[in-house]
Amino acid sequence: MRIVIQLRAAGYEAYFAGGCVRDLLLGVAPKDFDVATSAHPDTMLVMFPKTFAVGAHFGVVLVCEDVEGQEIVTEVATFRSDVAYLDGRHPTEVRFSSSAKEDVIRRDFTINGMMFDPVLHSQTCNLTSAVLDYVGGQNDLRAGIIRAIGEPHRRFEEDKLRMLRAVRFAARFEYTIEPETERAIRQLASGISQVSRERVRDELTRMLTEGHARRVFELLDRTGLLREVLPEISKLHGVEQPPEYHPEGDVWIHTLLLLEKLPAGVSPTLAWGALLHDVGKPATFSHHPPDRIRFNGHVEVGVRIAHAILRRLRFSNEDCTQILALVENHMRFGDVEKMKESTLKRFFRLPRFDEHLALHRLDCLSSHCDLSLYEFAKRRREELPEDAVRPALLVTGRDLISAGYKPGPQFKEMLRLAEDAQLEGRIRTREEGLELIRSEFPAVGKTA
DSSP states (O other), X not given: OHHHHHHHHXXXXXXXXXXXXXXXXXXXXXXXXXXXXXXXXXXXXXXXXXXXXXXXXXXXXXXXXXXXXXXXXXXXXXXXXXXXXXXSSSBSOEEEOSXXXXXXXXXXXXXXXXXXOHHHHHHHOXXXXXXXXXXXHHHHHHHTEEOBSSOHHHHHHHOTHHHHHHHHXXXXXXXXXXXXXXXXXXXXXXXXXXXXXXXXXXXXXXHHHSSOHHHHHHHHHHHTOHHHHOXXXXXXXTOOOOTTTOTTOSHHHHHHHHHHTOOTTOOHHHHHHHHHTTTTHHHHOEEETTXXXXXXXXXXXXXXXXXXXXXXXXXXXXXXXXXXXXXXXXXXXXXXXXXXXXXXXXXXXXXXXXXXXXXXXXXXXXXXXXXXXXXXXXXXXXXXXXXXXXXXXXXXXXXXXXXXXXXXXXXXXXXXXXXXXXXXXXXXXXXXXXXXXXXXXXXXXXXX
C-alpha cells in the first residue's frame, strides 16, 4: 500500500496486479502482492531506498522494506506490451507502456488479468468497485472458467509454460478450461519441449503438492501434455493388474487413486514417489493363463525409469535419492511381519521413514484397502526407541584390529554379523560380539 501511495504521489499510476487480485476476490489471503505501475524501472530504482533490479530489462524491480524488523520484498513491474517471442518463453523485445489496459491484455488468463486500486478500496470499502477488469476476469471467476486472454494460440505461442499453468489453475480452483483455450493447448502441446526442464519440473511439483493431483493428471492426459512431459506415466494406461490385489483396475487408475489422496502441502518427494512408484510395471507386464498377471522385477526397472525421469527434469541429488528410495522400497512392506528384528530395524533406518510409511498407506488405500501391514509397521516403529533402532555399535573395526584381526574384505561381514546380533538382542557386550565373530570366522587370519 505504501509503495502504491508513493508512486501515486509522484504522478504515476499504480495498482495491485495478477494473482493477488484474484485471491482477494476469492476471499483467500494472497501469498504476496505484486504492483504494476506506469513508472519506468529507472525511476523506481531512484525513488525507493532499497531496490534490486532483478528484471529491469523486463520492467521488474524488487522493492525492499523493513516492517517491524522483517524485510518485505515486493515485485513492482512497469506496464508493458510484449512484442514478439521466438523461444516460446521470453519476449525478444519489451516496450514499456503508460496504459494499464495494454499491460493486462498481454497477460495469461482472465482470472489473473485484473488490477486492483487499494487507495479507492480504502475510501469506498467496496472490493469489486476497486477492480480494473478489462478482460472479463470477474465473470470467469464467478463462472469457474480458465480462459486465455485474447487469442489462445497467441498466448501459448508467446509462453508455452502457460499451457501447464492453465491445467494447474483449473485443478487448483476446480474450474473448467474454456473450450477454445483447451483446444489451443491440445494443438500446441508438443511445444512444451521448448520450456526449460527446470521450469517444467517446478510446475509439475506444484501440481502434485497443491491438493488436486488427480485432477491435474487427468487434465494433462486429456490435453496431450502428459505424453509430452511424462511419457512414462502415459504408458500406465491399460496395464492390467491382478484383481485379487488390485480390484480398482489398471495401473493408471491405481496411480490416480494415490494422487487423489495427496493432501495440499504434501512433501514433494513423497508426491513424486507416489507418482512413480509403479512406473516399472508397463515394461515388466506378463500374462500367463488362466489369469496370472505378473510384474517380475518391476521395482528394479521402476528405479531405472524413475532415475531417468528425475535426471531429465534436473532434480537435486538429495531429492533424487529420496524419491528413488521410495520407489525401491515400496514393496518391502509385504515382508514386514516376517522380517528378522535386525532387518526390521534396518528398514526403519531408511531416511525419512515416515514417507515410506505414508506411501505404503496410500498404496493400500488405493488397492485392496488392507492396512494390517501398515498398522504393524507403524506400531513397531513407535514402540522402538531411537537408540534401539540406531544403537551405538558394540563392535567396531577398531575393536577387530585391537583383537588381532587384519583388515580385509571380510571385515564388513564380521561387523554385520555383530551388529545383527546386537539388534536382535543376542549379544550385549563387546566381548560377546568378539566371541561370536571368532566362532563364525575361525579361519580369518590375524596379524602377527
